[in-house]
Amino acid sequence: MKTLEKRTDIILESSIDTIDKLQKICQLLYDEIDYYNWVGFYFKNGDKDELKLGPYVGAATDHIIIPFGKGICGQVAVSNETFMVQDVNEQDNYLSCSIDTKSEIVVPIFKNGNNIGQIDIDSHKINPFTLDDRTFLENLCEKLGLLL
Numbered sequence: 353m354k355t356l357e358k359r360t361d362i363i364l365e366s367s368i369d370t371i372d373k374l375q376k377i378c379q380l381l382y383d384e385i386d387y388y389n390w391v392g393f394y395f396k397n398g399d400k401d402e403l404k405l406g407p408y409v410g411a412a413t414d415h416i417i418i419p420f421g422k423g424i425c426g427q428v429a430v431s432n433e434t435f436m437v438q439d440v441n442e443q444d445n446y447l448s449c450s451i452d453t454k455s456e457i458v459v460p461i462f463k464n465g466n467n468i469g470q471i472d473i474d475s476h477k478i479n480p481f482t483l484d485d486r487t488f489l490e491n492l493c494e495k496l497g498l499l500l
C-alpha cells in the first residue's frame with residue numbers, strides 16, 4: 353500500500369487536469385489490486401440531493417445517478433462515514449451494478465468539511481477489505497478533498 357500511496361501522490365502532484373488525475377487513480381488501483389474489480393468516483397450533482405457518476409474503470413453501470421440515501425453510495429452521502437460492506441448479500445439497501453460484485457467499500461471525500469463525493473470500489477471477492485484498504489483510501493480521499 354505504501355508504494356501505491358507514492359504512486360497516487362505522483363498522480364495528484366502532476367500537472368494534468370483534475371479529471372485526468374481521477375481517471376488515472378481509478379486505473380492504477382484497478383490494475384494494482386487484484387480484488388478491486390470496479391473503481392470509480394461519484395460526486396454530488398450540483399444542488400441536487402443525488403450523486404452523479406464521475407471517472408471510473410470497470411464494467412459500465414446503470415447507476416449514473418444515485419439519490420441520497422439509496423444504496424451503499426447514497427447512504428455514505430448522508431452518513432459522512434466510510435462504509436465497508438464485506439458481503440453485499442447482507443445489505444438490503446444496496447444497488448447492484450453487476451452480479452459478480454460480492455463486496456464494496458465507499459469512502460467519502462470532504463472539501464472544507466462538506467461531503468462532496470466519494471470513491472467507490474467493488475470486489476468480486478467476499479470479505480476482501482482490510483484496515484489497510486480503509487486507511488489507504490481514507491488518506492487518498494483526504495488528499496483529493498484538498499485538490500478538488
Ligand code: SME
Nearest residue numbers: 413423424425446447449
Ligand atoms: N453498489 C452501489 C452502486 C454503485 S455501483 O457499485 C458502481 C450502491 O449500492 O450504492
